[in-house]
Amino acid sequence: MPVSSPSAKRILVIVSDRIGDVIFCTPALRLLREADPFAHIEVMAQSKAAAQVLRDNPCVDRVFVHDEATALAAEARFDRLLDLKANRTARQIAERLGIETERIRRGGAEHEAQIAIACVERATGVLRGAALRRYELYPDAADAARVASLLEQARVEDADLLIGLHMGCNRVARRGWKLWKPLAHPKAWPVDRFRALVATLRTEIPRLRFVLTGSAGELVLARRLLACAPDTVNLIGQTSVTELAALMSRLHLFVTADTGPLHVACATDVPIVALFGATPVASYGPWPPREDRVVLEGNPVATIPVSAVRNAVVAQIRKSARYAATASQAFTSASRFG
DSSP: OOOOOTTSOEEEEEOOSSHHHHHHHHHHHHHHHHHOTTOEEEEEESSHHHHHTTTTOTTOSEEEEOOHHHHHHGGGTOSEEEESSOSHHHHHHHHHHOOEEEEOOOOSSOOHHHHHHHHHHHHHOOOOGGGOOOOOOOOOHHHHHHHHHHHHHTTOOTTOEEEEEEOOOHHHHHHGGGSSSGGGOTTSOOHHHHHHHHHHHHHHOTTEEEEEEOOGGGHHHHHHHHTTOTTOEEOTTOOOHHHHHHHHTTOSEEEEESSHHHHHHHTSOOOEEEEESSSOHHHHSSSSOOTTEEEEEOSSGGGSOHHHHHHHHHHHHHHOHHHHHHOTTOSSOGGGGO
16 A cells, blocks of 8 residues: 555545446546555445455555445545545535535546546646556455356366356346346346357357356346356356456456446456447446457347347457467357358
């Protein structure tokens, strides 16, 4: 962690309750630290899951989860507040503390990551946001060992080609079976499409193994898929944020809806196929855009055909360095892919 002095500026940063939103803020936190190396920087996250994102982040001195007690205790400790969420909770905290506040400003078509960077640029006067083009997560050796153990228990072999699937979204994760139509949420590609995708790819790639990610609430989706692909590795509800980041280093590709794990993947080098509905890709899509981060759009997302996802998956796998290095024997023949 950075070393601050008793006279250093004490800065409080408020972030969201959602994993993806906090990941968006990591380049901004990097700029904040570089702009003032001796500042004492604490981050107030609005949920425990969101706080996990910043574990071991070297740009932050302390991370804590918001509640009434911590909000009151913050009043005497900080000189300045950066509000990187600007929701009702964040505004209430800012009003209560009554200290100098810089708040994110939305209104254009910029990505949320760039909006957070711009907030720090205004607060510090340091214009270096264009150079900040990567999210930061810090999985450690224990995270990697945990993932290795889970894959070993599932009998994953070195020659297996692993495709991660994230079928749910934030609302499904939070409410699970309580949703009126949990299998038809507008941000989640329908389960029957995932089943069809799995069936198609399994006939073409014999060493293929699917790996399911998500929180416990998303098991309602997974059970339908596991029924048709029993050798799928089910890691739903079994990984923390940093363990999920460690898992990405083992995958050849990650297929996901518009949800937090998409942005965990963007903090790594795993190729991505992302499925978006009405959410603006320019503001919330993979960042930074890269050739190996493919976005398929449909409004609603259910209109994205299985064939389009299958084609994107195959194209990305065949270009993947991980595939070439570890699973070149996986495809039965190149002719199957036209």
